[in-house]
Amino acid sequence: MTVRVLIADDHSAIRFGLTTILGNAEGIEVVGEAADGAAAVRQARALRPDVTLMDVRMPGTDGITATRELVAEGLSQVLVLTTFDLEEYVYGALRAGAAGFLIKSVEASRLIEAVKLVAAGEGVLAPQITRRLITAFAAATPEPAPVPHGLADLTDREREVLGCLGDGLSNAQIATRLLIGETTVKTHVSRVLAKLDLRSRVQAAILAQENGLAGES
Known part of the structure; x- marks a missing residue:
């Protein structure tokens, strides 16, 4: 293509x-x-x-x-x-x-x-942008984050995928970690973005980091 x-x-x-x-x-x-x-x-x-x-x-x-x-x-x-x-x-x-x-x-x-x-x-x-984002998250004062709209609607697998996005993993890496196919990963990512009303996987990664979801899987 x-x-x-x-x-x-x-x-x-x-x-x-x-x-x-x-x-x-x-x-x-x-x-x-x-x-x-x-x-x-x-x-x-x-x-x-x-x-x-x-x-x-x-x-x-x-x-x-x-x-x-x-x-x-x-x-x-x-x-x-x-x-x-x-x-x-x-x-x-x-x-x-x-x-x-x-x-x-x-x-x-x-x-x-x-x-x-x-x-x-x-x-x-x-x-340098990745490092800046990580530093910003590490330096932030821990506060209870409001539960994002739609988070409760995620399935267990979609929550795992969201956590992987928070870890900065590619589709191939997510597939390897969760032992599923890349096509399935793409489907889950699309559903996560739709349910959370997000426009990109980068936004999903930031949300996962802000809400302590990274590293869960």
């Missing part, structure tokens, strides 16, 4: 570079470009890409707002790629439903891999 990618960045040179990298990668096709968030949404509606590679800071409609629209409409998965790893951008993008967050210094091979993972329904975070 070929992964169809839309690139949204306000710098033409960066769009050209990303198009060159991804366009020459096996199994990836760049189907369009956009110079701002509003154009990215319009292009996604017309082109229906599998993944939108989204910058954060763009004129007019910013990348986080555009991400929220793309995810809400189910137009594509979003992988944020930006120069800035400011906390407001990281959490803003993840809350908006981005499936991943990478820094533009990422190696070309890692970017190609990340695009394919996001297209397959996985979550991808830059190592």
